[in-house]
Amino acid sequence: MGKRKSARKPQGPKKRDTTPRTFDCLFCNHTDSIEIKMEKKVACGRLYCRVCGQKFQCGINYLSQPIDVYSEWVDAAETVAQQAREEAQGLAKKTEWVGEEDYNIPEEEGEDVYNEPLS
DSSP states (O other), X not given: OOXXXXXXXXXXXXXXXOOOSEEOOTTTOOTTOEEEEEETTTTXXXXXXXXXXXXXXXXXXXXXXXXXXXXXXXXXXXXXXXXXXXXXXXXXXXXXXXXXXXXXXXXXXXXXXXXXXXX
């Protein structure tokens, strides 16, 4: 006696989870405007925003994915922003208010700062 065949449907090809190739732009805030192209023969990952024209390029290896290029771009943008903040704070410290006591202000009315006292 033979068994009955099951009424099971044949399985199709499995869907692979792919990493995204489009991302959100940090500068113009448009969704899915960043395109990333991986050139593994040249070992170069290129990032380009279709809306604002922002570009970035970095080195990659055979294990790199588009998300790695995007992450390096985010890190580079944060580094530049941090340097700009530090530079602005440095300028703010240099331009502190100088009070009157720091200048040679004549105490008497007849005294001239640049020349000898008037007689």
